[in-house]
Amino acid sequence: MIDPLTALAGIQAAVALIKKVSKTVDDVSSLGPVLGKYFDAKSTATKAVVQAKKSKSSMGTAIQIEMALDQAKRFEDELQLLFMQSGKVDVWNKIKSRAAAMDVESAHEARKEKEAAARHKKEMDEVIELVLMALVFFSLVGAIIYFSLGIMGQRG
Numbered sequence: 001m002i003d004p005l006t007a008l009a010g011i012q013a014a015v016a017l018i019k020k021v022s023k024t025v026d027d028v029s030s031l032g033p034v035l036g037k038y039f040d041a042k043s044t045a046t047k048a049v050v051q052a053k054k055s056k057s058s059m060g061t062a063i064q065i066e067m068a069l070d071q072a073k074r075f076e077d078e079l080q081l082l083f084m085q086s087g088k089v090d091v092w093n094k095i096k097s098r099a100a101a102m103d104v105e106s107a108h109e110a111r112k113e114k115e116a117a118a119r120h121k122k123e124m125d126e127v128i129e130l131v132l133m134a135l136v137f138f139s140l141v142g143a144i145i146y147f148s149l150g151i152m153g154q155r156g
Helices: 004-024 028-054 056-085 089-155
Strands: none
Touching: 004 028, 004 056, 028 056, 028 089, 056 089
């Protein structure tokens, strides 16, 4: 499970790092490594929101992260403007499309993991059911044999 507060801190740290680095670089293309950290932190936080929303006790944390994601969206708008001003809007568009593709891939992986977990649970339920049926069957066979031998013993 992803710790929501760590995810929140990750977004905030990445935003602070990008703001700091963007003041010192001449070309926005140099922001690549720190942008990668930002999008990783955002992805982690998005997953944390989903998990926190499932747990009612973490709703407050989920709200905090949702607000941080909203701030991240506004920050992304600022970044987009920075790329536009430097004439690198095509680079920004590629970054956003790659991030979207990675999110889709992550969603597919999560779905596959969920399906695998459901399949494993179903298999375990089937095994338990078979074991219980075998116990009932052998108990009935044992009871029949026991009573049959008892009846035969009384006649003989």
